[in-house]
Amino acid sequence: MERLVRGVRALPEGRPAWAPGVVVLAGRGPVVVAEAAAGWARRYRAYDPEADRGLELPRDQWEEMRTGTVFDLASLSKLFTAIAAVQQIERGHLVLSDQVNAYLPAFAPGISVRQLLTHTSGLAPELPFYAHRERSAQLDLLWREAAAPTGRPDTSYLYSDLNLISLQLILEQLTGRPLDALVHEGITGPLGMASTGYGPLAPPGVAATEDQRRPWAKADRGMICGEVHDENAWALGGVAGHAGLFSTAQDLAVLCRALLNGGAYGTARILGAGAVAALLDPPGLGFGIDQPYFMGELAGHGAAGHTGFTGTSLVLDRATDTFLILLANTVHPRRRTGGSAPRAAAATRLARAVVRAG
Incomplete structure (x- = not known):
């Protein structure tokens, strides 16, 4: 797991950096095998299009990324729907x-x-x-x-x-x-996912997203932190079937564990085993199945998961009873095509560690 954590911690330090900040959490069975944060949840006050660079906040206002930082999940919200x-x-x-x-x-x-x-x-x-x-x-x-x-x-x-x-x-x-009530009453409430819900949220502890302005965005909203990044979800009131949820890696780990356990976590059950199989068996209901572009070498024997535009991803693999959550603010201070290679690399490191562990 050291290689997994080391590789993720290096992501904010690249030239160019994949994201200002990142959180990773991986587990196998009931054990969290890796959990780390690196970089910054909030670093920029705006984006300068002429210079093509972010305009930084005063240094004492940068917010450090933490393992409990709340992220705009973007399309990971689809999994809850x-x-x-x-x-x-x-x-x-x-x-x-x-x-x-x-x-x-x-x-x-x-x-x-x-x-x-x-x-x-x-x-x-x-x-x-x-x-x-x-x-x-x-x-x-x-x-x-x-x-x-x-x-x-x-x-x-x-x-x-x-x-x-x-x-x-x-x-x-x-x-x-x-x-939002259905998600709370049927999923996040029973599982105790207290940090998961729809916005808006107070900015402290929340990863910032984008200085959202035309022409690169579809609306002029300025630097966003605590409100949904997706322009359509925002226009629809912040609660939408495709986007709008905020969560932490720790809360998402609970959801992953419940699905890998056939729908139960502790004394709570949100689905029966047959319903979980319907979600996760190919072709998947809402979940993507065996997609190497972000699952790396975890793909190939029924791994399920999804990505989100803001830099989020989740993979769970029933074959090895493992899961990987990688959350980043790749769109801070503005959206770019960062690609999913870091996601795939992290998943491959986890897959190889599982093979070595037997």
């Missing part, structure tokens, strides 16, 4: 083969709940909800796409935020509860 959906399926309130237009009549026939969860609905990757502040105008965008999807349903994989936003609408209609 998927779990909430599978909970309703397990209870018999929702069926994977259900037609979406039974709940959302604007949808074209032939799109199922399963296709939303497996990104095979044909819906476009995203829509400019951020350009509209009125809920009715935002929904009109979705209804137009849903009536005539960009792709043909069930013919190919097309990753789309709209799938999980649509699933959120179904869950809220089905239960009469907002998504």
Whole structure:
């Protein structure tokens, strides 16, 4: 595990650095085998586009990255929406083969709940909800796409935020509860994930994201810390099926452990073993399966996980009973294409350590 920790700690020191700060937490069975933080949760006050560099805060205002730092999870939020959906399926309130237009009549026939969860609905990757502040105008965008999807349903994989936003609408209609309540009551509350929830949050202890301005961003919001980074999730009120959750590596470790335990953690059970298998067996419901670009050598025998645009990632591997959480603020002070090579390298180091440990 020393190589894993050493490699992660070096990430903020690169030229260029992959991220200002990073947290890693890895576990096998009931044991946390590696946990470390490096760099800075908040270092910049703004981004200078002419000089192409961050403008630093006064040195005494830099906030050190800690293992308990709270991160904007970005698309890792999708995993919670998927779990909430599978909970309703397990209870018999929702069926994977259900037609979406039974709940959302604007949808074209032939799109199922399963296709939303497996990104095979044909819906476009995203829509400019951020350009509209009125809920009715935002929904009109979705209804137009849903009536005539960009792709043909069930013919190919097309990753789309709209799938999980649509699933959120179904869950809220089905239960009469907002998504944030469903996530708290069904997942984070029972598991004791007290540091996990939707924003806004007070900035201290939260990793900063971006000096969000056009033309590189889709909205002019300035330096963001404690509010959701994703412009569409922000426009939708901060609680969205595809983004909006904040959490810590320690809380995510609890979720990983519960899933690896067949849905239980301590005295709490959020899913049955069969429901967990539905989530994690190929092709996965909400979870990506065996994706080497961020799973490295953990991929290959059913590893499941996801990444988030802000620099977050999670991998769990039932074959070796291991998990890896890597959280970084790669978009601080502005979004860049940092790639997933550091994620894959960390996962490979964990995979090789597990092999050596037998």
